[in-house]
Amino acid sequence: MMEYYVTEAKAEETIAYGVALRGSPLAAPGLTESLADAQQLAALLTELQVEPCHFWDIVEDYLTDFRVV
Numbered sequence: 844m845m846e847y848y849v850t851e852a853k854a855e856e857t858i859a860y861g862v863a864l865r866g867s868p869l870a871a872p873g874l875t876e877s878l879a880d881a882q883q884l885a886a887l888l889t890e891l892q893v894e895p896c897h898f899w900d901i902v903e904d905y906l907t908d909f910r911v912v
Contacts, residue, residue: 848885
C-alpha cells in the first residue's frame with residue numbers, strides 16, 4: 844500500500860508544506876503554506892493509491908484546478 848504524507852520546510856518566518864511518498868525519494872516540497880491543503884492532497888493521493896508515475900500530474904492538477912495559492 845502506498846502512503847503519502849505531509850512534509851514541512853521552514854524558511855525564515857514561513858512554513859511551506861508539501862507531500863511525499865513514504866519509503867521513496869518521490870517528494871514535492873514547499874507546495875503551499877496551508878497545512879490543511881497539504882493534508883488534503885496527501886490523503887487524496889493515498890486514498891486513490893496514485894502510482895509514482897502519475898504523482899506529478901496529480902499534484903499539478905490539484906494545485907491548478909482545485910487550489911489557487
